[in-house]
Amino acid sequence: MNLHLFILGAAVFMSSARAAMGTDTAFFEGKIRPVLVKHCYECHSAESGKTKGGLSLDSKQGLLTGGDSGPAVVPGEPTKSLLLAAMRHEDPDLAMPPKGPALATAVTIDFETWIREGAVDPRISSAPIQERPPVDVAAGKKFWSYQKPQKHPNPEVQNKGWARRDLDHHILAKLEREGLSPSPDAAPGVLLRRLYLDLTGLPPTPEESQTFVKAWTALETREGLLASTVDGLLKSPRFAERWARHWLDVARFAESNGRESNLVFPHAWRYRDYVVDAIQSDKPYDRFIVEQIAGDLLPAKNESERAEHLIATGFLAMGAKGLNEMNKAQFAADLADEQLDTVTRAIIASSIACARCHDHKSEPFSMEDYYALAGIFQSTQTHYGTWIDSENNNGSSLIRLPKLPAQLIPNKPLNPSKVRQLRADRNKLDAEQTAQEAYIKKAQKEGRDISHEGFRLLSNAIRILWTRGGIDGQLMTVDDEGNALPLCMGVEDAAHIQEAQLLNRGEIAQPVKAVPRGFPAVFDLSVSAPGPVQSGRLELAKWLTHPEHPLTARVIANRVWRHLFGVGLVRTADNFGYSGERPSHPELLDTLAQQMIQQDWSLKALVREIVLSRSYRQASDYRKDGFEKDPDNRLLWRAHKRRLDAEVIRDSMLAISGELDVSRRPGSLVTEFTGQSVSLMGFNTALPADLDGSLRRSIYLPVVRDHLPDVLELFDFAEPTLVTGNRDVTNVPLQALYLLNGPWVQQRAAALAKRALRGKNNPEAYLKRAFELCFNRAPDQAEKELANAFFQAARGISASEHKSDEYRLFTLFCQSLLASAEFRYVD
Incomplete structure (x- = not known):
């Protein structure tokens, strides 16, 4: 049972009068202040001149600030309020009063109710809120990332014939200034494998590699061959x-809530498919952003486009939420904070959310800046589709999509009679709840003590709440006739448009003033402020995608560069502020940002520009002169060797084994789960033991927070709760154990062995085929000798065990290829 819900039920039903009055000033004056004066002021007040333990209880501010042990009262959180624990003598070191027994149960229930309902306290603080020094916005505007990108001519270089694109001039000029030169071009087979893995996440086939190398060798001018190859890859659905997947990392995409209430999001897959389709169609990046932030507010030319816009807003609904939070105001504030943090980190690489409790410590963002943005999200209703139960105190509906031809609707229909029965059951529960509330109010009015009925009332309240939640969960997925509805996660404007209250120290119970919705002062952009009718998300989206915004184009250009070179021009991809790293090539970053805007914000055009450069095609070989002057390769004197992402490792295994299913998975495995709690699924086996059983691409694997498929978990998949521009890259024993002992890898090795053996009648031929499939090259002489030595030794062992089996031995050899560093790294 959810402890918070138990406390709520106990407070509501075991003390009816207290529950009814817990939010009133009269309740504080009648039940709370007298206890504080009688039992606490002697040691914790300005009048007594004593504040033992640094704690003052004669003011609202003193209660909330607390003493040496922390806040005495946390509004909405009785279990986190030390004052209540002290009154109950739960900790001998904190017991209040320190002498004599604990206070009466009725008194502590009063305090529990008061705290849970927000700790209303009309007392004037004896420690008034101090004036904050103003944030230095003028200095902030001089910082490189808060100034709009400038046009920079190509710098002069000595080696006139090396550059192929504008960006090459910037790379070469900086190398020459440091007395370095670029590395030679990578071998054509190496370059092709790099291109395929970077652009599609899959290796080229041996036939594709051989054709490209042959053509490359025969041509004197290879730019046309390279361009046509790149154009073909950009058009591919792969x-x-x-x-x-790169954007889903940034969007913290997941199909469950995670945290302490890990409930599933069975409709999250629609947002995943939206992102794939947007990339495939090369949707302009500025439009891509606008749709995700304010798609519900955009006009649509037809129902299909309307559905697309609604699905896009799932970007704001994906975050992990404190679903067991009791205080509704706190939950709403935390939800808006998570959305604000995601938008600003993902799109402009800024940590504005750090100004929630105080002016930003290092960036030019004030609390006013934060709450100006927070008001936009607090004026937004989020639909994520979980219902009230033992793990969830904050249910939500879903957005109903327009019905379209051939539309996938994976949720199950209900029999019309079942729908009618559910509605009748819900009405009956509502009637029970109304009757119980009337009974309590009547007892209160008559002055009767019904605390002895507390257990019965509490049990009944919990039964009503949870049963009704389950009914709501079933009914939200069907229409009046029981037909399954097309649904999605997303947002829409709230019924009440509001300005956020600036909160002292970010505390819900300490509002200071209302802050008009708007945008941080450090940015000078002529964009309309949010109006009184809508939330302001559309204005926010237009502000973010304004052509003169100093950050948006820079941030996405840097993200693209990071995925193609292994490290960004700004290494802190999600932080372009004072505490982030400075760009290695600031003029180049400006140039790429401006090119993207000029090319209609085309992602594919930017990728094409970079991979056709001479800088991209450099070899990765070690050079002593480069390493001594630039060991981190920030000047880009060679290509970075990079370990493949988890998805590329897995998808490449499927591709070379011949098993890859390139079709899109309809919906998601999560849609097929029974119930909504991931935690409870572990007990009733509704959660499959293997979330990696599919042969489709990894992007279609379920992303259940805290329950990722093994290969994703082990090889540094992005943490799906956070905006992730840079994944970690680790090298740990569990990875090796997975590659050696994992059944999934062993199955791929067996399929690879079968494929390599097909049509080959001698060891040299199938050995060569296995190398070509795995590495896009033939084995060299040393590798042939090592392979033959392995087979001879293995045959000897097998013969002694009477288990000689050439296919089994070759399967083991193929597994060693899949486990090799060359397979897992792109050169």
Whole structure:
């Protein structure tokens, strides 16, 4: 049972009068202040001149600030309020009063109710809120990332014939200033494998590699061959699937809530598919952003476009939420904070959310800036589709999509009679709840003590709440006739448009003033402020995608560069502020940002520009002169060797084994789960033991927070709760154990062995085929000798065990290829 819900029920039903009055000033004056005066002021007040333990209880501010042990009262959180624990003598070191027994149960229930309902306290603080020094916005405007990108001519270089694109001039000029030169071009087979893995996340086939190398060798001018190859990859659906995953990292995409209430999001897959389709169609990046933030507020030319816009807003609904939070105001504030933080980190790489409790410590963002944005999200209703139960105190509906031809609706229909029965049951529960509330109010009016009925009333309240939640969960997915509805996660404007209250120290119970919705002062952009009718999300989206916004184009250009070179021009991809790293090539970053805007914010055009450069095609070989002057390769004197992402490792295994299913998975495995609690699924086996059983691409695997498929978990998949521009890259024993002992890897090795053996009648031929499939090259002489030595030794062991089996031995050899560093790294 949810402890918070138990406390709520106990407070509501075991003390009816207290529950009814817990939010009133009269309740504080009648039940709370007298206890504080009688039992606490002697040691904790200005009048007594004593504040033992640094604690003052004669003011609202003193209660909330607390003493040496922390806040005495946390509004809405009785279990986190030390004052209540002290009154109950739960900790001998904190017991209040320190002498004598604990206070009466009725008194502590009063305090519990008061705290849970927000700790209303009309007392004037004896420690008034101090004036804050103004944030230095003028200095902030001089910082590089808060100034709009400038036009920079190509710098002069000594080696006139090396550059192929504008960006090459910037790379070469900086190398020459440091007395370095670029590395030679990578071998054509190496370059092709790099291109395929970077753009599609899949290796080229041996036939594709051989054709490219042959053509490259025969040509004197190879730019046309390279361009046509790149254009073909950009048009491929495989490019969209690979690059959609990059954005899903940033969007913290997941199909469950995570945290302490890990409930599933069975309709999150629609947002995943939206991102894939947007990348495939090369939707302009500025439009891509506008749709995700304010798609519900955009005009649509037809129902299909309307559905697309609604699904896009799932970006704001994906975050992890404190679903067991009791205080509704706190839950709303935390939800808006998570959305604000995601939008600003993902799109402009700024930590504005750090100004929730105080002016930003390092950036030019004030609390006013934060609450100006928070008001936009607090004026937004979020639909994520979980219902009230033992793990969830904050249910939500879903958005109903327009019905379209051939539309996938994976949720199950209900029999019309079942729908009618559910509605009748819900009405009956509502009637029970109304009757119980009337009974309590009547007892209160008559002055009767019904605390002895507390257990019965509490049990009944919990039964009504949870049963009704389950009914709501079933009914939200069907229409009046029981037909399954097309649904999605997303947002829409709230019924009440509001300005956020600036909160002292970010505390819900300490509002200071209302802050008009708007945008941070450090940015000078002529964009209309949010009006009184809508939330302001559309204005926010237009502000973010304004052509003169100093950050948006820079941030996405840097993200693209990071995925193609392994490290960004700004290494802190999600932080372009004072505490982030400075760009290695600021003029180049400006140039790429401006090119993207001029090319209609085309992601594909930017990718094409970079991969056709001479800088991209450099070899990755070690050079002593470069390493001594620039060991981190920030000047880009060679290509970075990079370990493949988890998805690319897995998808490449499927591709070379010949098993890859390139079709899109209809919906998601999560849609097929029974119930909504991931935690409870572990007990009733509704959660499959293997979330990696599919042969489709990894982007279609379920992303259940805290329950990722093994290969994703082990090889540094993005944490799906956070905006992730840079994944970690680790090298740990569990990875090796997975590659050696994992059944999934062993199955791929067996399929690879079968494929390599097919049509080959001698060891040299199938050995060569296995190398070509795995590495896009033939084995060298040393590798042939090592392979033959392995087979001879293995045959000897097998013969002694009477288990000689050439296919089994070759399967083991193929597994060693899949586990090799060369397979897991792109050169």
